[in-house]
Amino acid sequence: MTSPENPFIFGEIIEEPNFVDRASELSQLVRDLADGQKVLLLSPRRFGKSSLVTLALLKLKKRHVHTVNLTVSSYASYAQFLEKFAEKVLRAAGPWDRVKDWVTRFGRNVKPDINYNMTTGEVGLSLGKGPGFDPTPIAPEVFAMPGELTKNGGFRMAICLDEFQQISEFDSGSVENAIRNQVQEQREVGYVFAGSQPSLMKEMLSAKRPFHKAGPQMFLDKIPASDWKEFIARQFGKRGRKLEAHAMEALLTAADLIPYDVQAEGQA
Ligand SMILES: Nc1ncnc2c1ncn2[C@@H]1O[C@H](COP(=O)(O)OP(=O)(O)OP(=O)(O)O)[C@@H](O)[C@H]1O
Ligand SMILES: [Mg+2]
Incomplete structure (x- = not known):
C-alpha cells in the first residue's frame, strides 16, 4: 500500500483518478469489447496493460456488461485454469437463479461439482478430477460457456485473459485452437487477450497459429x-x-x- 503522503502508485492496478493518458486506447477498448470483438493487447512489461484492461472492464460493468478478468499465469495447470475460467464465467453470469437450469445441462458432459453458497450467494465450481486428469476433451465445452450463457441470459459479456502468452505453456497448441474456435462463435462476448512478451505474442499471432487475425491488435506505447x-x-x-x-x-x-x-x- 502507498502511504497517504506518497503521491504515486506503483505495482498495483491503477485507479481512474491516477490514470494518466490512454484516453483513446481506453475508449477504443471499451467500444471493441462492447461490440464483441476479440482484441489482442500487446506491450512490454509494466507499460500498463492490466491497468488499462481493469479500467475498461469497470466501465463496461457500469453499462451492465458482465465481466471476467483472469490472469493465465496464475494457474499451475491447464485443468486449474479451466476450472477457474468456468467458475468466474458462471459467477459473472449470475445470479444463481438465472443460471442454475443452464448449469445442469452444461453439467451433463463436463460433470463439474457445482456448489452454491446460500449465505454469500457465490457459486463454486470444481472439475473434481485428480492431478493426472487431462482436461483437453472438455476444454471446448468450457470455452463455449460464455457464448451459451449470454445467448440464454440475454446479456453481454467481456472477458480478459491477461498474461495470455502463458497459455502456450499448458500444452502443445491445442489450447490455442480450442479457445480460438469457441470465441469466434461468440457474438455477445468481447475478449481481450493481453500479452506481456511481445516476441511470444507475435509468434502466437503469426500465420500458422490459431490466433492469426483473430481480431484487432492494440499496442500500448509509452505515455x-x-x-x-x-x-x-x-x-x-x-x-x-x-x-x-x-x-x-x-x-x-x-x-x-x-x-x-x-x-x-x-x-x-
Ligand atoms: N495509465 C497509467 N497512468 C499512471 N500510471 C500507470 C498507468 N498504467 C500503469 N501505470 C503504473 O504502472 C504500473 C504497471 O502497470 P500494469 O501492471 O498495468 O502494467 P502491465 O503492462 O500489465 O505490466 P505487466 O506486463 O508486468 O503485467 C502500475 O502499477 C502503475 O503504477
Ligand atoms: Mg499486467
Missing part, C-alpha cells in the same frame, strides 16, 4: 512526457508541494516514461 508532467505537477500540488522543473526532467528521464518507473521514481 508521452507532456501527459506525465501535468499528472505529476497535479499530484505534488494536491499535497501543497512543488517540483522544480529540473527535478521533473530528471524524474522523467530516469523513468524513460514507462508508467511503473515514473510512479516508482516519483515516490523515491
Whole structure:
C-alpha cells in the first residue's frame, strides 16, 4: 500500500483518478469489447496493460456488461485454469437463479461439482478430477460457456485473459485452437487477450497459429512526457508541494516514461 503522503502508485492496478493518458486506447477498448470483438493487447512489461484492461472492464460493468478478468499465469495447470475460467464465467453470469437450469445441462458432459453458497450467494465450481486428469476433451465445452450463457441470459459479456502468452505453456497448441474456435462463435462476448512478451505474442499471432487475425491488435506505447508532467505537477500540488522543473526532467528521464518507473521514481 502507498502511504497517504506518497503521491504515486506503483505495482498495483491503477485507479481512474491516477490514470494518466490512454484516453483513446481506453475508449477504443471499451467500444471493441462492447461490440464483441476479440482484441489482442500487446506491450512490454509494466507499460500498463492490466491497468488499462481493469479500467475498461469497470466501465463496461457500469453499462451492465458482465465481466471476467483472469490472469493465465496464475494457474499451475491447464485443468486449474479451466476450472477457474468456468467458475468466474458462471459467477459473472449470475445470479444463481438465472443460471442454475443452464448449469445442469452444461453439467451433463463436463460433470463439474457445482456448489452454491446460500449465505454469500457465490457459486463454486470444481472439475473434481485428480492431478493426472487431462482436461483437453472438455476444454471446448468450457470455452463455449460464455457464448451459451449470454445467448440464454440475454446479456453481454467481456472477458480478459491477461498474461495470455502463458497459455502456450499448458500444452502443445491445442489450447490455442480450442479457445480460438469457441470465441469466434461468440457474438455477445468481447475478449481481450493481453500479452506481456511481445516476441511470444507475435509468434502466437503469426500465420500458422490459431490466433492469426483473430481480431484487432492494440499496442500500448509509452505515455508521452507532456501527459506525465501535468499528472505529476497535479499530484505534488494536491499535497501543497512543488517540483522544480529540473527535478521533473530528471524524474522523467530516469523513468524513460514507462508508467511503473515514473510512479516508482516519483515516490523515491
Ligand atoms: N495509465 C497509467 N497512468 C499512471 N500510471 C500507470 C498507468 N498504467 C500503469 N501505470 C503504473 O504502472 C504500473 C504497471 O502497470 P500494469 O501492471 O498495468 O502494467 P502491465 O503492462 O500489465 O505490466 P505487466 O506486463 O508486468 O503485467 C502500475 O502499477 C502503475 O503504477
Ligand atoms: Mg499486467
